[in-house]
Amino acid sequence: MSKVKVGIIGATGYVGVELIRLLNAHPQVELSAIGSNSFVDKSITEVYPSVGIGNDMKCMKNEDVIKNSDLIFTALPHGVSEEFVLQAVKEGKKVVDLGADFRLKDEATFKEWYNVSFIDKKLHEEAVYGLCEHYKDEIKNAKVIANPGCYVTSISLPLMPLLKEKLIKKEGIVADSKSGVTGAGRGLTLLSHYPEINENMVPYKIGNHRHTPEIEQNLTDAAGEPVEIIFTPILAPMNRGILSTIYCDKAEGVTIEKIQNELDEFYKDKPFVDVLPLGQVATVKHVRLSNKCAISVHENKSKIIICSTIDNMVKGSAGQAIQNMNLMLGFDECEGLSTMATAF
Numbered sequence: 001m002s003k004v005k006v007g008i009i010g011a012t013g014y015v016g017v018e019l020i021r022l023l024n025a026h027p028q029v030e031l032s033a034i035g036s037n038s039f040v041d042k043s044i045t046e047v048y049p050s051v052g053i054g055n056d057m058k059c060m061k062n063e064d065v066i067k068n069s070d071l072i073f074t075a076l077p078h079g080v081s082e083e084f085v086l087q088a089v090k091e092g093k094k095v096v097d098l099g100a101d102f103r104l105k106d107e108a109t110f111k112e113w114y115n116v117s118f119i120d121k122k123l124h125e126e127a128v129y130g131l132c133e134h135y136k137d138e139i140k141n142a143k144v145i146a147n148p149g150c151y152v153t154s155i156s157l158p159l160m161p162l163l164k165e166k167l168i169k170k171e172g173i174v175a176d177s178k179s180g181v182t183g184a185g186r187g188l189t190l191l192s193h194y195p196e197i198n199e200n201m202v203p204y205k206i207g208n209h210r211h212t213p214e215i216e217q218n219l220t221d222a223a224g225e226p227v228e229i230i231f232t233p234i235l236a237p238m239n240r241g242i243l244s245t246i247y248c249d250k251a252e253g254v255t256i257e258k259i260q261n262e263l264d265e266f267y268k269d270k271p272f273v274d275v276l277p278l279g280q281v282a283t284v285k286h287v288r289l290s291n292k293c294a295i296s297v298h299e300n301k302s303k304i305i306i307c308s309t310i311d312n313m314v315k316g317s318a319g320q321a322i323q324n325m326n327l328m329l330g331f332d333e334c335e336g337l338s339t340m341a342t343a344f
């Protein structure tokens with residue numbers, strides 16, 4: 001059977017190069033085109049020497065990726081993707097957008113947090129939010145997928161089933177999330193400069209991070225009523241990984257065992273979510289280089305404390321995008337994706 005041609009717009013960023021790594025190992029697709037803004041006509045090994053072996057493709061202009069591919073991943077800064085997505089859809093192609101351009105359904109909220117307006121409102125209505133474990137049926141029929149934010153994935157996966165079943169209170173939820181530095185992309189900033197972040201830990205955008213409305217959109221959808229969250233992101237001195245520690249109140253009469261049972265039940269046939277047995281603790285090493293989210297549940301007095309970990313470059317971006325592609329193209333959901341982490 002001939003392979004599906006897939007292309008990457010923004011292939012030279014961290015997400016783009018992780019997509020190259022993962023797609024290279026996917027048995028049912030062929031990486032047909034990689035696009036760039038600053039490295040047109042340069043070989044990808046000039047940008048990332050590690051990619052060279054067996055895959056020394058040349059970067060083309062981002063706009064040329066569309067005609068050379070059946071399905072396109074856009075891995076661009078916010079506000080830059082929509083024009084490319086529109087063009088791809090006009091040409092009858094499917095798209096998985098890894099930025100935030102299609103994630104928020106309410107235009108006023110998107111404008112408030114990103115200072116960008118929707119170009120094609122209908123396309124925004126049609127775009128499907130690609131949190132695979134919760135919106136699988138819609139994803140299968142989608143033309144455009146909004147791949148979820150990395151912090152958002154780690155916080156939404158444990159909380160959504162619990163809010164849906166009203167096992168935790170919707171008030172007073174707090175999440176503190178530590179991220180590796182690749183989460184900030186390849187561009188250089190003082191915050192990610194080695195002497196600044198090494199042996200350091202830096203909270204940022206306290207009370208005003210742009211993932212807050214996206215998390216609230218998911219939690220509200222699950223609860224069926226408005227839910228708010230206090231969210232604090234923290235930059236941590238590691239390359240990859242996110243650890244979210246989430247604090248919430250048990251609903252009246254609910255025990256930790258009931259909460260554990262609900263998560264066990266909801267995720268029992270979902271290959272990329274591991275709910276650890278009570279007593280174990282989810283760590284970043286549970287998921288490193290895999291497309292998994294590991295969740296552990298704990299309690300302290302009336303509070304439930306959840307540890308949720310993902311690899312931001314895999315389940316938090318490129319891996320989840322490929323999981324979405326697999327569903328859109330009718331492949332096995334796990335095709336080309338690892339459920340096993342590396343121990344170190």
Ligand SMILES: NC(=O)C1=CN([C@@H]2O[C@H](COP(=O)(O)OP(=O)(O)OC[C@H]3O[C@@H](n4cnc5c(N)ncnc54)[C@H](OP(=O)(O)O)[C@@H]3O)[C@@H](O)[C@H]2O)C=CC1
Nearest residue numbers: 010012013014015036037038075076099182183185186317
């Ligand atoms: N890093 C992460 O963990 C995650 C990132 N994301 C999202 O994925 C997207 C890409 O992130 P990431 O790879 O980390 O970012 P990088 O900064 O590493 O890469 C950005 C990419 O976008 C291209 N680009 C930058 N500006 C423009 C422009 N004006 N026009 C066209 N192309 C442009 C760059 O091209 P060139 O190199 O050719 O200049 C590069 O390919 C972002 O929306 C990010 O928020 C989502 C989840 C997690």
Ligand SMILES: CC(=O)N[C@@H](CCC(=O)OP(=O)(O)O)C(=O)O
Nearest residue numbers: 098099100148149150179183184
């Ligand atoms: C550590 C770091 O800087 N992380 C990024 C979030 C990761 C990312 O790229 O955001 P999306 O998932 O929304 O695309 C940030 O705080 O903006």
